[in-house]
Amino acid sequence: MKKVTGIGGIFFKCKDPKKMTEWYKENLGLNTNPYGATFDWFEGDDSTKKGQTQWAPFSETTKYFEPSEKEFMINYRVENLETLAEELKANGVTIVDTIETVEYGKFLHILDAEGNKVQLWEPID
Numbered sequence: 001m002k003k004v005t006g007i008g009g010i011f012f013k014c015k016d017p018k019k020m021t022e023w024y025k026e027n028l029g030l031n032t033n034p035y036g037a038t039f040d041w042f043e044g045d046d047s048t049k050k051g052q053t054q055w056a057p058f059s060e061t062t063k064y065f066e067p068s069e070k071e072f073m074i075n076y077r078v079e080n081l082e083t084l085a086e087e088l089k090a091n092g093v094t095i096v097d098t099i100e101t102v103e104y105g106k107f108l109h110i111l112d113a114e115g116n117k118v119q120l121w122e123p124i125d
């Protein structure tokens with residue numbers, strides 16, 4: 001079973017997310033929206049299957065990355081999130097919350113070996 005299939009997003013804390021988003025738009029040409037920027041790409045295994053990677057600045061006071069104290073959080077695209085969650089539990093991995101399903105996929109947060117919060121995402125492509 002494939003587990004991680006790619007990077008789903010890069011999230012980081014900053015003092016002024018709106019200003020940071022504008023800076024990246026003006027200086028590096030990111031096609032931004034209120035949530036950051038989305039990069040579309042096509043999967044190597046199936047060049048007809050489109051994927052996305054999200055880039056998003058968060059407020060430096062966000063609690064969303066907790067319990068990690070790091071300034072960043074990586075989102076990994078995965079397959080079969082329910083099965084993976086069971087494997088992670090069996091391996092003693094800290095599961096932060098329960099699987100949440102929204103219109104664009106399923107999400108689960110875990111902690112890695114050093115306590116960094118990691119977001120797992122099974123997209124609905």
